[in-house]
Every structure is written in structure tokens, then in C-alpha cells.
Amino acid sequence: MAAGCNWDIFCTVVDNYGDIGVTWRLARQLVAEHGLNVRLWVDDLASFQPLCPAINPNLSEQSLDGVTVRHWISPFPDAAPAAVVIEAFSCELPQNYLAAMAAMQPKPVWVNLEYLSAEDWVEGCHGLPSPHPRLPLTRHFYFPGFTTHTGGLLHEAGLTERRMAFQRDPAAQADFWASLGVKPAPDALRVSLFGYENPAVAELLGVWAEGALPVLCLLPESKLLPQVTTFFGVTGLIPGDQRQRGNLILHVLPFLPQPRYDELLWACGLNFVRGEDSLVRALWAARPLVWHIYPQQDDAHRAKLSAFLARYCAGLSPLAATALQDFWHAWNAGKGAGLAWVNYRQHRAEIDAHAVRWIDGLLKNEDMAAHLVQFCQSKLK
Numbered sequence: 599m600a601a602g603c604n605w606d607i608f609c610t611v612v613d614n615y616g617d618i619g620v621t622w623r624l625a626r627q628l629v630a631e632h633g634l635n636v637r638l639w640v641d642d643l644a645s646f647q648p649l650c651p652a653i654n655p656n657l658s659e660q661s662l663d664g665v666t667v668r669h670w671i672s673p674f675p676d677a678a679p680a681a682v683v684i685e686a687f688s689c690e691l692p693q694n695y696l697a698a699m700a701a702m703q704p705k706p707v708w709v710n711l712e713y714l715s716a717e718d719w720v721e722g723c724h725g726l727p728s729p730h731p732r733l734p735l736t737r738h739f740y741f742p743g744f745t746t747h748t749g750g751l752l753h754e755a756g757l758t759e760r761r762m763a764f765q766r767d768p769a770a771q772a773d774f775w776a777s778l779g780v781k782p783a784p785d786a787l788r789v790s791l792f793g794y795e796n797p798a799v800a801e802l803l804g805v806w807a808e809g810a811l812p813v814l815c816l817l818p819e820s821k822l823l824p825q826v827t828t829f830f831g832v833t834g835l836i837p838g839d840q841r842q843r844g845n846l847i848l849h850v851l852p853f854l855p856q857p858r859y860d861e862l863l864w865a866c867g868l869n870f871v872r873g874e875d876s877l878v879r880a881l882w883a884a885r886p887l888v889w890h891i892y893p894q895q896d897d898a899h900r901a902k903l904s905a906f907l908a909r910y911c912a913g914l915s916p917l918a919a920t921a922l923q924d925f926w927h928a929w930n931a932g933k934g935a936g937l938a939w940v941n942y943r944q945h946r947a948e949i950d951a952h953a954v955r956w957i958d959g960l961l962k963n964e965d966m967a968a969h970l971v972q973f974c975q976s977k978l979k
């Protein structure tokens with residue numbers, strides 16, 4: 599095998615599912631499309647399991663979809679570093695592993711994979727080197743992003759074709775709904791609702807319940823569940839439960855394996871997403887979305903949200919853009935989402951068409967896995 603074929607990806611699960619969601623997706627793609635040997639080091643296999651049920655959380659090493667999954671424990675075992683080392687989201691490599699990297703000749707390519715942002719500064723920082731203060735090692739910052747001057751977005755081969763085939767195939771969609779035990783009424787707006795705790799959920803569910811449009815809301819198990827439970831005035835909702843109020847039917851889903859979650863996004867007419875990975879998957883679904891951004895203590899997420907909105911609204915009429923922005927801001931602020939929905943609803947046709955068109959430009963960019971491979975190969979030379 600050529601130099602650079604062995605990759606180590608390190609992932610700590612801070613909270614939620616985004617870190618493992620992205621690194622697992624990347625690892626699979628590097629194996630399937632680039633023929634690389636990938637070890638994925640994960641510190642929390644239990645959090646990995648909901649999005650990949652085949653994981654056995656008790657194993658220190660296992661092979662899944664061609665990826666070697668290693669439980670990252672402390673103290674870290676002696677392991678020969680790979681030629682390419684991906685440190686996801688500044689997770690801090692183990693000291694003994696770093697020392698082993700420094701002793702290698704040639705030195706491994708060391709990349710810190712950063713969080714996705716649509717902000718302009720990302721282009722200037724993508725690819726920058728940062729020498730280690732003590733060791734003879736250089737880390738490079740890799741920024742995913744929406745432009746050709748960034749590291750791109752993960753988009754595995756055949757994704758768009760599979761999505762389009764699914765969306766054109768009523769039988770495939772009927773099978774999907776049947777497998778979830780859901781019977782959507784033909785005229786209902788199907789909404790997937792994934793998000794963080796959000797006081798705005800009650801007013802939104804309320805306005806859907808009282809509205810003229812039938813809404814079928816699919817709620818995968820998430821931090822929103824307690825507030826939705828309170829809205830329906832019940833003591834506990836579990837996957838499989840269904841509740842109705844007025845024109846709203848709410849169905850609680852289990853947390854779905856990643857490929858099935860994609861199908862949910864493809865099958866719905868509006869997707870509420872959060873963090874970064876589900877945002878990208880909702881974009882690829884070519885359906886309208888509402889993004890609950892991961893809140894940061896210093897309010898840094900506000901600039902990030904505005905930067906994405908500015909990019910996403912390009913091409914919408916001013917009225918539709920305002921309606922969309924007001925709705926997203928209300929959802930993120932945790933108030934005003936009910937009122938904002940009433941205006942948003944008037945522009946749905948335009949926003950629906952926009953969701954299909956908007957990704958055309960993105961699809962012309964190189965996918966992140968391919969771009970990352972080229973980036974690392976260029977550093978190996």
C-alpha cells in the first residue's frame with residue numbers, strides 16, 4: 599500500500615452526537631471511496647451506538663464497514679501512529695501517542711478537523727499550519743465549509759442519486775413510513791423535529807394544532823421530548839407513541855441509525871435540525887429546514903447563524919428571506935416561533951423550491967473526504 603494509506607481519526611464525544619456523527623461518516627467514506635486503512639478512536643462507544651446500532655460498546659476493538667473502531671481509553675495503549683492523524687474538533691491527542699508521532703520519520707501528517715461554519719474568516723484559516731510548541735510536529739487546521747476555498751462538506755458517492763430515487767418513489771416512501779409504524783395522511787405537512795431544549799416548541803406545536811394545515815410531526819428522541827411531553831399534558835412519551843391535538847399529529851420516533859435518519863429527512867417536507875451534521879444532511883435532502891444552532895457560551899453562535907442565513911437566503915425574494923430568517927431567529931431565541939410560522943407559511947412554495955435549487959452550487963464543490971485526502975497527500979510529499 600502507498601504511503602499515507604493508514605489513517606487514525608480521534609474523536610471525543612463532548613455531548614450530543616455531532617462529533618461521532620461526523621467522524622464516523624468520514625471514516626466510512628475514506629475506507630469505501632479512497633481505499634484507506636482507517637482506525638477510529640472513540641472515547642464513548644455508548645453514545646456511538648444510537649446512530650450505529652451494530653457497535654458493541656463493550657469491545658476495545660471491532661471492525662465495522664471496513665473501519666477499525668478502537669475504544670479510546672486512558673491510559674492510552676501503545677499504538678504505532680498512522681501516517682495521517684486526524685484530531686477531530688481539537689480533542690487533544692494522548693501524550694504518549696504524540697510522543698510516538700514526534701519520534702517517527704517521516705513525521706505523520708497531523709490535521710485538526712474544525713467545526714463547520716459559513717463565516718468568511720474560515721477561508722483565510724483553512725489549511726493554516728501550527729507548529730507544536732515543544733515537539734517537531736506541525737498541526738494543520740482543516741475547516742469544512744461552503745466555498746471552494748474551504749475544506750468542503752461530506753457528501754458520499756451516490757448520495758444525491760439515492761435521495762432523488764427515494765423522493766421519486768412513492769412505494770419506497772410508503773415502505774419507510776410503514777417500517778416506522780406511521781401512516782401519514784396524504785395532505786399533511788410532514789415535519790421532522792430534532793433540536794435542543796427549546797421553550798418555543800409549545801407555541802409552535804400550538805399554532806400547528808390550531809392551523810388549517812394538517813401537520814404530522816415526527817420527533818426522534820432528543821432533548822425536545824420533555825417539552826413536547828409537557829405540551830401534550832402527559833407524564834411520559836416514548837418511541838412509538840402518537841398524540842393528536844387539533845390538526846397536529848405527533849409521533850415519537852426512536853433515534854434512528856444514520857442512513858435511516860437520512861430517509862426521514864428525504865421523506866419530510868420540513869426538517870428541524872441542530873448542530874452541524876444534521877444541518878448538512880438536511881441540506882442534501884433538498885427540503886426546507888430550520889436550524890437550531892449549537893449554543894456557545896460567548897454567543898459566538900449568533901454570528902455563525904447569521905453568516906449561514908446570509909448565504910442560504912441568497913436567491914430568495916426579500917419577503918421570503920425575511921420570513922425564513924424571522925422563523926429561524928425565533929426558533930433559536932426560544933420565543934416567537936408561533937407567530938413567525940404564520941408568516942413563513944405564506945412563503946412555503948418559494949422556500950421549498952429554493953431548497954432544491956440552493957444545493958446545486960454546493961454540489962459542484964469537491965466533497966470534503968476527497969478534498970481532505972488531497973490535502974493530506976500534499977503534506978506527505
Ligand code: TRH
Binds near residue numbers: 618649852857877892
Ligand atoms: O447532536 P448534535 O447537537 O451535535 C452537536 C454539534 O455537532 C455541535 O457542534 C457539537 O459541538 C456538539 O454536538 C458537541 O447535532 P448534529 O451535529 O446534527 O449531530 C447529530 C447526529 O445524529 C448526526 O450525525 C445525525 C445523527 N442522527 C441520527 O443518526 N439519527 C437520528 O434519529 C437523529 C435525530 C440524528
